[in-house]
Each structure stands twice: as C-alpha cells, then as structure tokens.
Amino acid sequence: MTLMLTGTVPVPLPLDEIKPWNATRQMLVCTSVVDEAPEVKTFTFAVEDGGWFRYMPGQFITVELRTKDGDLHRTYTVSSSPSRPYAISITVKAQPTSVGTRWMFENVRPGSRIRAYGPNGHFSLMLHPAKKYLFISAGSGITPMMSMLRWLFDCDPGADVTFVNSSRRPEDIIFRDELEMLARRMPNLTIGFLPEMRSAVSPWGGLMGRVDRHKLALLAPDFMRREIFCCGPEPFMSAVSGIVRSEGFDMAHFHQESFGASSFARPAQMEGEERNFESTSSALTVTFLGTNKRGDCAPGQTILEAARNAGVRIPSACQSGICGTCRVFKRSGDVEMRHNGGISQQDISSGYVLACCSRPLSPIEVDA
Template identity: 60%
Template structure:
C-alpha cells in the first residue's frame, strides 16, 4: 500500500540536506550490459534542488571502511521528488560493482552534494551540441530531460558514441525523445557491429569527417563533452583544429591534476635536528587536538589524528569534505567544489585547505 504521507505539495517540503538525511533506493533499472540506474528518494520526505549535469558522492559500505564514489545525476531537477544515478562497472571497479551486485530496493545510503558546474544553466545558448561516450552520457541525459520537460523546442544535437549497439545507454528513451522534441537531432556512432542486433547507422570513431555529418553546424553551437579522458582529449583537439571557439567548449572530468608531493611529519629535517613547524587544529565534534605540519591539508591532519572526514575526489571538485571552520585562517585552492556564499558562511574544503594559523573546525 502506498504511504499517504508521500502525497505532499512541494511548498510543504524542505530541500534535501546532505548533512541530515540519507537516500533510500526506490528503483533499479537495467540500461545496458553492466549498466544500471538507481533511483533514490530522501528518507525524510524532502525534495532535490540541483542543476542538470551536477553530481553527488555516495558513501558505499564496501569493506571495513566505507568508500566514496562520485556519480553524475542522470535525472532532471524538473522532477524534484527523486534523483537517479546511472552507473557502469568498469574492469577492476570496486564501488560500482558493489552497487550492481548488492544495492537493492529499500536500502539506505549516505550521499553528499550535489556539486559541479557542468550544466547548460551556466552557459545559455541558442544551440547546443552534446558529445558523449559510455557512461559520459549521464550528464547529457540530465540536461536533455530538463529540456524535454521545460523547453522541448531547444535546438540540441546529441551525439553518443559506443562500442556496440547494445551498449548505447538510454537508446530507447533517446529515440522516443527524438520523436517528441522538434529541435533534437540524434547521432549514434558505434565502433563495431554486434551479433545481438543489426545496425544501419554510423560506424567508426568520431573524427573531423564524421562530426560534420552528425552536426553540420557544430561551430555555431555550445559544446558539452563527457566520456573517458582519451575520448575528450580527441574531441577537444579535433575542435581546436577545426577553428572552433574553445570558449564555447565545456567538458566534465573527475581526473585529479598532477600534484606535488606534500611534506609529512618528521622529527628532524635532513638529519640537521630541525623540528618541522606545526599548527594546532582543533576537531571540535571529535574533541581531538591535532597538529598540522607545514604544507599539509586539513584532511591529511584529520587522518593523522584519527578523525574521519568524508572525502572522494581530494582535489577540491566534489565538495564531499566540506566542513565548517569555527576559527582561524586557511589557504584554500579548490576546483569548484564549494560556492562563494558557503565560503562566506565559514565552510572550507578540508582536502585543499592548508592552515595559516591555529584553526578549529566542526569535525
């Protein structure tokens, strides 16, 4: 029996708060081989406020210590009572494989976010080109679903690349949207034929010859690209060679930049007996006092002190390690994982904040 308490108007509900509520699995759907969509609702009847294309971080109870994995939302905020992630298990994947094998309806899981700035809402344009490969289709699907609900006349060229026809994620829904959205043009590109189903469309890898066939006016469009790093690099190089205005190019990537090794605590410096300078860090909720070696982050200090702060990307993108700074000063160099108003309120990202003085945080 459906719970009558679920029937509430949006203005009777508060937005979801990732620090107070967890997610409940309410639906699981197969999309392609080793690809599933998991749909969640809040465990406290709240609604979800986010931009199409943003991501969340899930805390997965895989082993003795939970692991953090970041997934783009494939759902649209135009349908705010639930959110969905569509995940694909790669060879050697740990978190995603656990989700496919163990997560079931009724399970509860902690999540953080939403975060990210890969959204058409931040780049309004007359015409768009979405280029994706593999599970990189998920942010494109979020944006396209929003267009379908809110602005179905929008001019969108949607190009999706896959290895085989059966690996095209959301293919049936995309073809249905193609018949309903007058401004949508679909272009599928596969690398090899399959014995499971016939294929009469484009074949090969996207290049300077095939792109104009799929989107003849690509130079006039705002381009969003998501997929494996080599795929995005090839698309970016191709557009640059074609004279495309790269200010109109946007890509989603969770790859960490190359970082220089950070210093670690030591009793002396190169055998000279020099003690490394430290700064005190107070973890208020844990009632623990730590010492931060010069150059270390708040997150590294927390781990050395036995304090757990959830973290996923660890380079200032996902926002999972956001904590309130109670006192003191830090130097923070992030990659979009925190908003200006959150910084003004006193929040920091522990993974990319280095103390400049004694500090205290809520952790």
C-alpha cells in the same frame, strides 16, 4: 495521515509544504533499480522522510556506501531531471576494477537506505544558456547529458539540440530507446550514435569508429555555432576539444565534465594571490572540535591528511576539490584552499573549506 508507497517511501506532500534536499548528508531510500546496458544500472532514490530534490541538470551527488571493509564515498552524476523533483537517479557503469559500483550492484535494492551529499558541480546548461546545443558524450559520460536533455524535454521541448554519443558496441549505448523516443517528440533534436565496432548481439548499419573531424562534421554539421557540452573518458574529451579547437572554435563555449582534476590544477595567478604554504617550515596544529582531537599538519599537507593521521573521520570522495563531500566549517586560523568548483563562494564567505584541498597557514580549528 501519512500514506506509504511500496511500504517504504512516504508519498510526498505538495512541494510548497516540504523542504528541498540540501547539501548536508541525508538519508535516501532506493525506489527502483533498472538495467540500462551491459554492466550499467540506474538507481533511483527518494528522500527517506519525504522531500524534493533541487539541483541543476548535469550536477552530481556523492553517496556513502557502508561496506564490510569500511565506508566508501563515490561521486556519480545525476541522470534524472530536476523537473521531476520527487526522485533522483544515478546511472552507473561497473568497470573491471570498480569497488564501490560493484558493491552497489550487489547490495542496493528497492528499500535500501544510503546516505548522500550534494548536489554539486558546474557542468550545466543552466549556467550557459544558448540557442543551439551540442551534447557529445562517450560511455557513462552520457549521464549529465541525459539529465539536461530530460530537463529540456519537460521545460523547452522545442530546443535545438544535437546529441552525439560514442560507445564501444551498439548494445553498449546507454538510454538508446529513450533517446530515439525523445527524437520523435522533440522536433529540433538530432541524435547521432557512433559505436566503435560491430557486434553480433546488436546489428548496426550506421556510422562507426572513433570520433574525428570528419565524423563530427557529418553528425553535427554546424557544431561551430553550438554551445558544446562534452563528457566521457579523458582521451575522448581531449580528442573532441582538440578537434573543435583546431577549427578555431571559441573555447569559452566548450564545457567538459571531469572528475580527475588536480586540487591545485589552477595556477595561483588566476586567483590573484600567491601560493605561500611552502614557506611554512614546521608542522601546524589542527584542532578538530567535533571529536576533541588535535593533529599536526606537516608543511604542504591538507586538513584531510591531518585528520586521517589523527584518527578523525572526514568523509571524502574525489579528493581534488570537485565533489564538496569534505566540506567543514573553519572556526579559526588561515588556510590556502585550491578547489575545482566543489564549494560555492557563499559557503567560503560563511567560513567553510574543503578539507581535501585546504592547507593550513596557521594553527586552525575546524568542526570535525
């Protein structure tokens, strides 16, 4: 017998009796929408047919939004913890120019169904365990930090963590109440808020201004001895990395999350191979087996570009080899792929490539 929760989501079976959500596209059902701060909402989802979520705290998922103008794919960091596996949450901030996020604000309600891919990403303390952590974030960059802190609260509440969050105004601090609650329950957690300006809406008597060497030393005096995780707008991350680097910090222990990297950002020497797609002087044929279509891929073009020119739909979001949404199986041929962590070595060995950052070196066939 299947019980129902709020009439839409099945109550899940025990974990050992159901399969975890995997990296393929699956349908999720929204179970709640919560306002966190001005223009910030948390959307929580369950697997439509029952299941549990397996991921590392700090990873991200890609959601597929069926708008009236066509499908949009947007990548969002997970803010929930894998220690609570029956649901997954994303906390998103709508910017003035946002399209996908605005659509979610206006259309996603409890009971709404959305397809999603993931999880992906390497920004996680699970990959860099340490005795002492510094989480430093700005704006919605707090979300992967919150996922990691929630995991520590459930699994290692005695962890030594300093959490510094920068915001524009005091009322813009996301998760402020929960962070203050966790600081009371985790004996070695220190919270430091750093709003840039005062506000009549939410009085503030603490430290203010943009992050700099002096403020960082006040909020995290021993930052040189901590594993640092940084996430936020690019100028913020550049400022933080510049501060710690100038102090002689070992940058092997500095980790930052960014969705703006170039798909060819890493030099060829790091991969132990030469870049040679420029030597291809004529278009190469890409056969899309799933749709029985063919397209020409001009020199330097990606499989994704060839697919669009041929009228073949391959879902994509970041288009820089990070999110893994455009993963396709390559049946034959050779490509040069320059990704930014959006695909595992196991998948590569199995024959998968990311269409957004793979350039054919010969005629190829892909399942798309």
